[in-house]
Amino acid sequence: MTRASLAGVLMLLVPGATLAQETDRLVRPNSLERSYIFARVPMDDLAFEAQLAPHLYPRRPDVWGTAADSLFWSPVTSWAVALTPMVRLRMMSTKSNPVRTPSYMPRPLGDWQFFRASVADPDAEKRLLGNAPLRLWALTVSPWAHHSNGQDGCLYTYQERGDDGECAAVEPPPERPTTNKLDGSFTTNFVSALLAYSYVPIPDDSGDALEIHRRCTYRFGAEWHPTGYLIGGIKDEQAEFYPQWQFVGGMEWLGLGGRLLLSGDVRLMSDPAPAPGTAAYTVEASWAPRRLSGWGFFTRYYRGMDYYNLGFLDSIEYLQFGLVWDAGSVEQLLLPEEVDLSGVSDPPPYDTHALLDGWLTRPLDGLCRLLH
Numbered sequence: 001m002t003r004a005s006l007a008g009v010l011m012l013l014v015p016g017a018t019l020a021q022e023t024d025r026l027v028r029p030n031s032l033e034r035s036y037i038f039a040r041v042p043m044d045d046l047a048f049e050a051q052l053a054p055h056l057y058p059r060r061p062d063v064w065g066t067a068a069d070s071l072f073w074s075p076v077t078s079w080a081v082a083l084t085p086m087v088r089l090r091m092m093s094t095k096s097n098p099v100r101t102p103s104y105m106p107r108p109l110g111d112w113q114f115f116r117a118s119v120a121d122p123d124a125e126k127r128l129l130g131n132a133p134l135r136l137w138a139l140t141v142s143p144w145a146h147h148s149n150g151q152d153g154c155l156y157t158y159q160e161r162g163d164d165g166e167c168a169a170v171e172p173p174p175e176r177p178t179t180n181k182l183d184g185s186f187t188t189n190f191v192s193a194l195l196a197y198s199y200v201p202i203p204d205d206s207g208d209a210l211e212i213h214r215r216c217t218y219r220f221g222a223e224w225h226p227t228g229y230l231i232g233g234i235k236d237e238q239a240e241f242y243p244q245w246q247f248v249g250g251m252e253w254l255g256l257g258g259r260l261l262l263s264g265d266v267r268l269m270s271d272p273a274p275a276p277g278t279a280a281y282t283v284e285a286s287w288a289p290r291r292l293s294g295w296g297f298f299t300r301y302y303r304g305m306d307y308y309n310l311g312f313l314d315s316i317e318y319l320q321f322g323l324v325w326d327a328g329s330v331e332q333l334l335l336p337e338e339v340d341l342s343g344v345s346d347p348p349p350y351d352t353h354a355l356l357d358g359w360l361t362r363p364l365d366g367l368c369r370l371l372h
Contacts, residue, residue: 041318074118104150112142118350151183197364198216244271276315
């Protein structure tokens with residue numbers, strides 16, 4: 001049973017990998033999720049866990065700049081829309097190896113992504129050679145994201161569903177309730193925004209396709225889970241203990257030819273249940289050998305509120321390890337082949353932005369230069 005289920009998850013991951021391969025010539029400052037399949041220490045009663053996150057692009061930025069508007073002449077902006085039918089699941093190593101309450105996490109209105117690319121060093125010689133470091137901004141906004149588990153039981157163990165279909169307490173609610181993890185109903189809709197900034201050193205021999213083998217990325221984001229927001233919005237009984245405001249900040253470093261990816265994130269939560277506390281921490285390292293075509297190996301340390309639907313009242317601490325797809329895959333930034341920058345002797349002054357290319361980015365760039 002377990003082997004067959006593992007094979008099924010891998011079969012689901014492969015189409016996701018194929019869909020994403022269509023976009024791996026884009027600049028994606030890692031603002032979207034990856035696909036994973038993994039185990040953890042301590043194992044407890046878990047057989048394996050997986051996250052399936054294929055990203056479908058109805059609209060994508062396929063070229064940064066045109067023949068008359070290269071990013072080495074002036075900053076270039078673009079936008080994209082990504083649809084993500086994400087699923088998380090945990091198979092338990094108990095009788096029949098059940099998959100308990102999978103997390104369904106589609107984003108019906110998609111991720112609206114806005115990009116800006118510019119050179120970090122406007123020195124004329126570097127711009128003419130096409131190897132000036134780059135600055136990449138990406139704002140990802142999800143106006144309607146969903147998270148539910150598709151079960152029809154009551155949320156808490158002290159509740160039972162009555163003849164009218166509503167859940168009511170059959171005993172006095174405890175100060176710290178427990179969730180019904182067998183068939184309890186979990187649902188929420190939320191709005192999210194994530195701002196990512198990347199500093200990208202460019203090699204001297206880029207040609208017309210700049211392969212991104214090195215970069216460092218900063219991420220800052222927020223989620224808001226308003227009560228009753230559209231169909232499937234969070235209900236009052238769940239909102240009493242679920243953090244409706246969540247804020248995340250983190251940093252990511254890509255190096256060693258685009259194969260090694262190191263990242264760390266902190267998630268701060270408002271008014272969570274007493275046990276999990278107000279913060280969750282993630283540290284992750286992944287390695288993607290070139291011969292595996294985007295597949296890689298990863299290990300992750302996680303501590304904080306359980307992110308798996310009905311686990312939001314629990315605090316967990318695990319070391320996770322397994323397979324990841326799109327771990328530091330070599331991204332490419334395309335330049336139009338018609339533009340021959342080497343033949344230009346007097347490029348115009350670069351159009352910088354006081355905020356995006358000035359005081360806001362200089363301290364971030366300084367740390368990135370030290371890391372590279």
